[in-house]
Amino acid sequence: MTGFLQNTFNGLVSGAFYALLALGLAVIFGMLRVVNFAHGAFYMLGAFGAYVLLTEAGVPFWAALVIMPVGLALLGMALERAFVHRLTRLDPLYNFLLTFGLTLILQDLVKLRYGVQSSPYETPSALNGSVDFGLFDFPTYRVFILGFAVAVCVGVWWVLTRTRVGMVVRACTERPELTRAFGIDVGRWVTPVFGFGIGLAGLAGVLAAPMRAVNPLMGADLIIVVFAVVVIGGLGSIFGSVAAGFGIGLVQAWGEAYLSDFPIISQTIVFIVMAVVLLWRPAGLFGREEAPA
Amino acid sequence: MRRTVGVTAASAAMVVLVAGCGGGGPQSGGDGKLTGGSIVLGVLNDQSGAYSELSGRNSVKAVEMAIADFKAKYGDKAIAEDITVETADHQNKPDVASSKAQEMYDRKSVDIILDVPTSSAALKVADVAKEKKKLYFNIGAATTDLTGKSCNKYTFHYAYDTYMLANGTGKTTTEQVGKNWYILYPNYAFGQDMEKSFSTAITAAGGKVVGSDGAPFPNTSGDFSTFLLKAPTLNPKPDVLGTMQAGAELVNVVKQYNEFKLREKGVGLAVGLMFITDIHSLTPAALAGTTYTDAWYWNFDQQNRAFADRFQSETGTRPSFAHAANYSAATQYLEAVQAAGTDDADTVVKGLEGKEVDDVFLRNGKIRAEDHRVIHDAYLAQVKPQSEVAEPWDYVKVLKTIPAAEAFRAPSPDCKL
Amino acid sequence: MLRIENLSAWYGEAQVLREVSLDVAAGEVVTLVGRNGAGKSTLLRCVMGLHAGQRGTVELDGRNVGKLPAHRRARLGLGWVPDDRGSYATLSVTENLTLPPAVGPDPWPLARVYEAFPALYDRRDSAATMLSGGEQQMLALARVLRMGARLLLCDEPTEGLSPLLVQQVGELLREAKRHGVTVLLVEQNLHFATGVADRHYLLAEGRVAEAMDNSEVRSRERELLSYLGI
Numbered sequence: 001m002t003g004f005l006q007n008t009f010n011g012l013v014s015g016a017f018y019a020l021l022a023l024g025l026a027v028i029f030g031m032l033r034v035v036n037f038a039h040g041a042f043y044m045l046g047a048f049g050a051y052v053l054l055t056e057a058g059v060p061f062w063a064a065l066v067i068m069p070v071g072l073a074l075l076g077m078a079l080e081r082a083f084v085h086r087l088t089r090l091d092p093l094y095n096f097l098l099t100f101g102l103t104l105i106l107q108d109l110v111k112l113r114y115g116v117q118s119s120p121y122e123t124p125s126a127l128n129g130s131v132d133f134g135l136f137d138f139p140t141y142r143v144f145i146l147g148f149a150v151a152v153c154v155g156v157w158w159v160l161t162r163t164r165v166g167m168v169v170r171a172c173t174e175r176p177e178l179t180r181a182f183g184i185d186v187g188r189w190v191t192p193v194f195g196f197g198i199g200l201a202g203l204a205g206v207l208a209a210p211m212r213a214v215n216p217l218m219g220a221d222l223i224i225v226v227f228a229v230v231v232i233g234g235l236g237s238i239f240g241s242v243a244a245g246f247g248i249g250l251v252q253a254w255g256e257a258y259l260s261d262f263p264i265i266s267q268t269i270v271f272i273v274m275a276v277v278l279l280w281r282p283a284g285l286f287g288r289e290e291a292p293a
Numbered sequence: 294m295r296r297t298v299g300v301t302a303a304s305a306a307m308v309v310l311v312a313g314c315g316g317g318g319p320q321s322g323g324d325g326k327l328t329g330g331s332i333v334l335g336v337l338n339d340q341s342g343a344y345s346e347l348s349g350r351n352s353v354k355a356v357e358m359a360i361a362d363f364k365a366k367y368g369d370k371a372i373a374e375d376i377t378v379e380t381a382d383h384q385n386k387p388d389v390a391s392s393k394a395q396e397m398y399d400r401k402s403v404d405i406i407l408d409v410p411t412s413s414a415a416l417k418v419a420d421v422a423k424e425k426k427k428l429y430f431n432i433g434a435a436t437t438d439l440t441g442k443s444c445n446k447y448t449f450h451y452a453y454d455t456y457m458l459a460n461g462t463g464k465t466t467t468e469q470v471g472k473n474w475y476i477l478y479p480n481y482a483f484g485q486d487m488e489k490s491f492s493t494a495i496t497a498a499g500g501k502v503v504g505s506d507g508a509p510f511p512n513t514s515g516d517f518s519t520f521l522l523k524a525p526t527l528n529p530k531p532d533v534l535g536t537m538q539a540g541a542e543l544v545n546v547v548k549q550y551n552e553f554k555l556r557e558k559g560v561g562l563a564v565g566l567m568f569i570t571d572i573h574s575l576t577p578a579a580l581a582g583t584t585y586t587d588a589w590y591w592n593f594d595q596q597n598r599a600f601a602d603r604f605q606s607e608t609g610t611r612p613s614f615a616h617a618a619n620y621s622a623a624t625q626y627l628e629a630v631q632a633a634g635t636d637d638a639d640t641v642v643k644g645l646e647g648k649e650v651d652d653v654f655l656r657n658g659k660i661r662a663e664d665h666r667v668i669h670d671a672y673l674a675q676v677k678p679q680s681e682v683a684e685p686w687d688y689v690k691v692l693k694t695i696p697a698a699e700a701f702r703a704p705s706p707d708c709k710l
Numbered sequence: 711m712l713r714i715e716n717l718s719a720w721y722g723e724a725q726v727l728r729e730v731s732l733d734v735a736a737g738e739v740v741t742l743v744g745r746n747g748a749g750k751s752t753l754l755r756c757v758m759g760l761h762a763g764q765r766g767t768v769e770l771d772g773r774n775v776g777k778l779p780a781h782r783r784a785r786l787g788l789g790w791v792p793d794d795r796g797s798y799a800t801l802s803v804t805e806n807l808t809l810p811p812a813v814g815p816d817p818w819p820l821a822r823v824y825e826a827f828p829a830l831y832d833r834r835d836s837a838a839t840m841l842s843g844g845e846q847q848m849l850a851l852a853r854v855l856r857m858g859a860r861l862l863l864c865d866e867p868t869e870g871l872s873p874l875l876v877q878q879v880g881e882l883l884r885e886a887k888r889h890g891v892t893v894l895l896v897e898q899n900l901h902f903a904t905g906v907a908d909r910h911y912l913l914a915e916g917r918v919a920e921a922m923d924n925s926e927v928r929s930r931e932r933e934l935l936s937y938l939g940i
């Protein structure tokens with residue numbers, strides 16, 4: 001029982017990263033119809049930024065947790081204006097290629113300066129202990145991540161469902177053309193939403209720095225799973241991406257714990273789940289079939 | 294950039310042309326002692342990926358240092374004035390490694406290929422060396438198959454292998470830290486090989502593997518907590534967690550090992566394969582007390598340190614054991630050619646077989662004739678606590694020297710040269 | 711109020727509007743009749759600024775709006791009731807109503823909308839796409855009234871409605887007209903059209919084939935109905 005609870009907890013912690021990343025991808029896809037391949041690279045930049053801020057300027061974790069997401073959101077907005085924006089009228093493949101190229105460039109720039117080896121980043125001292133849950137104790141930092149990620153997801157959900165800003169974003173996401181016909185400048189919302197999605201990736205990166213290896217390729221493997229998460233949740237579905245993020249974290253953790261005798265299954269469980277979901281619901285768990293234009 | 298590539302390609306084409314016109318292609322240099330009148334060393338390794346720091350371009354630098362030292366030593370008595378280095382990036386992909394190796398031997402007139410990390414790539418290159426009948430010193434790869442079922446007359450395995458790592462760390466840790474082990478390995482060829490080697494070494498030393506798990510590879514979630522949580526709950530409780538992960542995955546395991554406070558829970562840490570660069574990534578504080586087997590350590594003695602200082606002035610960083618081994622391998626090859634008076638592969642192999650060597654990397658070294666395993670002293674190393682780290686990169690103290698004869702396995706009956 | 715001159719439109723290579731010219735005076739209700747596929751919806755989309763492949767002039771209050779993007783045109787007082795009703799699945803009924811900003815001098819307050827459409831009030835927190843087809847049609851109309859649009863572009867607002875609801879739509883349009891709202895109405899229901907409209911254009915194969923008044927439509931109803939294939 002204790003073991004099960006611990007594995008569940010860990011699954012949720014991994015899931016927290018998936019959820020934050022998938023949420024960003026989902027809002028970007030919803031608004032721009034762009035599959036942002038560079039999302040993993042921005043996650044990496046978040047972690048690396050925290051490392052650089054600490055070592056070059058002595059900026060602590062807590063400040064990095066604000067500075068990096070905001071800084072990367074601004075960078076994302078600049079990139080959207082400079083490049084992504086120009087290609088949105090063309091086949092989505094163009095933006096996929098653009099963001100893929102961007103990924104390679106960002107990875108290589110970091111590699112050029114800091115090498116491929118992982119860079120050290122320590123857990124902030126306030127979160128270095130363990131929390132006692134009676135049956136078991138759990139690293140404070142993990143509890144913090146889980147709480148923080150859930151709070152961010154709930155906050156984003158609240159803004160999206162309960163505010164006028166959220167309403168407009170939902171409308172732009174669901175039917176951009178119709179929304180323009182109702183007097184709303186959809187284009188003006190695109191840039192900040194792109195920046196926001198990138199900021200979420202950066203936030204996940206800063207959170208990852210103390211517990212994951214910080215290196216130029218840290219986002220490259222992760223992002224493949226996050227794409228699977230987004231597909232499972234339903235492309236562009238905000239709720240779906242978060243739910244699938246936590247769900248896949250759990251499935252992976254349980255798979256590792258209880259299917260370790262079947263490594264073939266536990267290693268590929270994410271993609272097995274994805275295949276099953278797509279056969280059953282081609283638009284993903286919470287996705288809608290695109291309305292005919 | 295493109296321009297440079299173009300110019301390089303053009304001049305390479307010129308060289309081929311000139312060589313072609315010069316009468317007597319590479320194979321027919323009957324009167325000269327050297328094919329093409331020169332010696333070409335090829336460094337084939339990872340120049341952009343996970344191993345690019347512990348081998349990569351700095352391995353090329355090490356080989357260039359060896360050439361310079363060789364020339365300085367022999368002056369005009371050197372067998373060749375023209376000794377050059379060719380280099381290529383195999384991206385850790387077996388098929389790329391194979392085609393680059395063929396290109397090196399056939400078109401770049403390479404006499405010997407060096408380095409080649411990543412076991413699957415290393416084995417492919419061994420096949421090419423055998424087919425082309427050209428020399429190959431593997432340094433960067435760990436698989437014992439290079440001196441086992443895949444051994445061949447032209448392939449030598451230079452620095453380390455999975456047996457050496459397991460034997461050193463597994464045996465000593467079992468004797469000194471605790472008998473009960475939990476092994477965590479990445480579930481692919483290298484990890485499985487390491488798991489087997491470690492289990493054998495642990496059992497032979499009177500220890501017991503109470504559990505072993507293959508973690509997904511690559512571990513896309515970056516999370517190993519399932520396994521780390523499992524370790525202290527096993528019965529009997531393991532004294533040691535042996536992790537066979539490498540590079541970034543090793544970093545993740547160790548970070549999370551510390552997060553879950555396994556050391557405080559009485560589970561020590563032993564690492565299958567670790568490079569000095571990994572310790573740098575994690576900081577000595579995260580690894581303090583961890584034991585592992587090292588093929589060479591830059592600050593072990595005065596001779597190593599002198600080499601490390603020179604290396605640092607060339608590259609700006611301290612050498613990994615792979616860098617030192619590349620230097621040594623290039624040196625020993627050039628010495629063998631000098632002694633043989635020719636770069637003819639079969640003659641050079643004959644000269645190398647059974648040779649006893651002592652240099653900055655090889656201590657009590659011997660190039661075994663039976664399987665072409667290059668044996669030498671290995672070291673049981675322990676990561677220092679942060680407080681004892683006196684200077685950058687000085688992260689390790691050597692607990693024990695493992696004599697060459699014990700460090701490596703006996704020649705395998707699977708190997709027929 | 712609205713003047714269209716020599717408007718042509720294409721979907722890729724296929725031309726669907728051929729030099730259409732028509733005008734609608736302020737306060738008028740004008741219908742556009744024509745077979746399925748004649749290009750009526752396309753014409754409304756061109757006026758709205760949503761159709762990329764077009765040439766010709768669209769003037770609003772004497773101002774050429776050809777270069778304005780859709781959201782700017784909407785803000786000049788255009789209210790579109792699209793043929794698919796334009797319900798947002800991710801927005802509640804209330805949100806569907808309050809999404810567009812007020813664009814005219816006389817926007818309906820939400821309370822008045824709900825007074826006029828009690829069925830919508832009862833389902834105000836449901837997703838708009840959960841409403842019945844008739845309710846969604848009402849929602850689409852209610853939305854442009856709430857915007858206070860001065861020119862309504864209504865694409866077959868009675869399609870699929872029960873006679874009772876058709877009557878209600880008619881009353882709404884007449885009331886809007888009384889308040890000076892101009893309407894360009896795409897309609898197949900000739901009886902309904904003559905009940906609310908002042909004039910009619912018959913669109914055939916992408917051209918304005920005829921302009922008619924109410925009496926002409928009534929007298930030629932049979933012929934027109936068979937032409938429309940109803």
Ligand SMILES: Nc1ncnc2c1ncn2[C@@H]1O[C@H](COP(=O)(O)OP(=O)(O)O)[C@@H](O)[C@H]1O
Pocket residue numbers: 293721726744745746747748749750751752753
């Ligand atoms: N998205 C589209 N792509 C290509 N052709 C279209 C599209 N929409 C409509 N059409 C074609 O354009 C013509 C006019 O369509 P439409 O304006 O919807 O006619 P109406 O509203 O009069 O029924 C039809 O022949 C239709 O098949």
Ligand SMILES: [Mg+2]
Pocket residue numbers: 747750751752793865
């Ligand atoms: Mg139509």
